[in-house]
Amino acid sequence: MRLDKYLKVSRLIKRRTVANEACDNDRVSVNGHPAKASYDVKVGDRISIQFGSRTLEVEVLAVAEAVRKDDAGALYREI
Numbered sequence: 001m002r003l004d005k006y007l008k009v010s011r012l013i014k015r016r017t018v019a020n021e022a023c024d025n026d027r028v029s030v031n032g033h034p035a036k037a038s039y040d041v042k043v044g045d046r047i048s049i050q051f052g053s054r055t056l057e058v059e060v061l062a063v064a065e066a067v068r069k070d071d072a073g074a075l076y077r078e079i
Contacts, residue, residue, distance in 0.1 A: 003019070003047075004037035009064065011069065027049060028047065028048070030047050043061065047076075058077060
């Protein structure tokens with residue numbers, strides 16, 4: 001699954017276009033490297049997102065195309 005879509009499905013970022021812009025502006029890195037929106041997310045990847053002065057780091061536990069809002073938190077684990 002594409003990185004921008006994963007960020008939206010997992011509810012880490014509210015909209016896919018915002019996730020795409022964050023990737024374009026080097027605010028998202030995967031396994032320590034800046035990632036493009038087209039990066040293919042796999043289980044075990046570590047995603048780091050910069051929100052202003054705050055940085056959120058998560059580990060991918062599952063990849064799913066469609067998830068209910070209540071189950072979105074099960075896709076990742078905060079580090």
